[in-house]
Amino acid sequence: MIDLNADLGEGFGRWRLTDDEALLTSVTSANVACGFHAGDPVTMRRVCERAAAEGVRIGAQVSYRDLAGFGRRSMDVPAAELAAEVAYQIGALEIFARAAGAGVAYVKPHGALYNRCVRDSVQAAAVVEGVRTAGAPLPVLGLPGSELHAAATAAGLPVIDEAFADRGYRPDGTLVPRSEPGAVLTDPGQVLARSVAIAAGKDITAVDGTPLRLAARSLCVHGDTPDAASLARRIRDELAGAGITVRAFV
Template structure:
């Protein structure tokens, strides 16, 4: 059995430090690197990319709404031309920095509000899909497992990777618990490791109401900005590998 571990990295901005990229890159197999629209500055992004290259970690463009002040977590009703151009711009910027760091962008993962909105909004989803294809149709697209976007992306011919969230609570319908509600963010490394072992073995997670939800995922995300993120990711990797589940970048898998 194989599964990918990914984390959102490159999100520090100037003197504002976010997460521990160096430590996370020794644990994960894929890095979703900020592109400057929700977080990240050029020098910090480049340093993260160089570290990813040194660790052999697969790199993805973590594209977002233009929302530095809100960390990309506020919904925006962008016109299609604006949204497509912004996604193309972000991927292109990261491609340039990645080339300088000795690596390359292999996939795209939307961030925050954009990620959640296009999971069910056909118009903005089509804009993001069109932008990815305009840059490089061989890029993968990471989406919420079970979302409408997963089907739309496949129909458009993109390599689609469905992901689960190690440190986020699930509702009975398979959606994530909103961040402003109890149970949205999880912190116990052992509990997180056990629930993701359940996901890897059985394809299910236990929702906040106690029900069992089927989640088909090829990748597991641990948010790099969560308190104790490194400890969570390390415990998760240890638990999975102890059970014979190999950690491999999804872009390396057939």
Template sequence: MRIDLNSDLGEGFGRWELGDDDALLSVVTSANVACGFHAGDPTVLRRTCAEAARRGVAIGAHTGYRDLAGFGRRFVDVPRAELTNDVLYQLGAIRQFAELAGSRVAYIKPHGALYNAIVHHEEQARAVVDAVTAFDPGLPVLGLPGSAWLRLAEEAGLPVVHEVFADRAYTPEGTLVPRRDPGAVLHDPREVAERCVRMATKGEIVAIDGSVITVKAASICVHGDTPGAVKIARTVRDALEEAGVALAPFTATTV
């Protein structure tokens, strides 16, 4: 068995720091690096890419809405052509820093509200697909199973990769419980680790109502901005390895 661990990194801005990127880069196998629209400035992005490359961690473009104040967690009603250009702009920025670090952009994973919107919002999902196909028609895309985003990406010929979330609660329909709802984010490292082992070995997720969802995913997301994020990530990795699950970037088999 083999699985990828991804985390959102490079989300500081100027003197404002978020998370412990260096510690997480010693745990995860893929880094979703902010591209400057929801978080991250050029210095933060370049430093994060350089450290990821040094550690052999795959670099992914974590593209979002132009929403620094809201950290990209507010829906923005962007016209399709404008959203395509916004995503292209972000992809170009992170590609430059990845290449300077001797690496490359290995995949794309939309961030926050954009990620959630394109589960069902067909027009915005098409806009992001348009951007990726224009940037690199062979670039793997990471997202939620069953989303419009992955369906349209697959129809466009893009390599599609399913992910699950280590510390987020799921609805019985397989979508994420909104962060504003009670129990949406899990904080107990052991509970999160046990969920991840079940995801990786049995392809099952227990929803918030106790029902069991079947899902086959190549990557598990461990958030970098939640309290105790590093401890959770390390506990998850240790538990997976103890269960006989190998950790490696999913891009090693998609490109």
């Protein structure tokens, strides 16, 4: 059994990047942009309403304040400020999730913040403090073995190990930076095979050719990749064909 998540609501005003409606027919968890790297109130409300109608869990995809860089630029934000901004983003999404008859079910950092929290204990602790400030013991979705998960565990928050269907991995289990070759997988056949291998607990191949095994309860497919909605549907069908149940982790 594995959860299938995707990044949704990644638009702003009249600009839309993700095919939210189509993705919500395939995924079981939706990482909804909360306005700092993408998203706006109207988009957040629309995605929450549709997610609730489809029975998809709503997650707060929190980010550095970086609309221009889509949250993928490295930033140095003071811990107290970051904690407050994380809490702010969760609270904003919670309003629309509740209005849709649901609620925020988990938290996942986005982009540069996600990667920073793999190794930076200070930034990771600030994210966790933001989750706690938001007022509920929400599960934290992130990379296995990360400083984010260490901080969440220390704070008594549940952690959910995540793997990526369409990203390259280093031998140590961290993601290949997007600035380097092999960071993003574009061959659908490779993505499908990797998805099944991860869900089945089998080895995948790291960027240097070595075998790598990832323990994951949730599998991510990026919503901003070309034909993401079609790919998400094919992944779900491929998992089902392999006898793997796709179900939300919360």
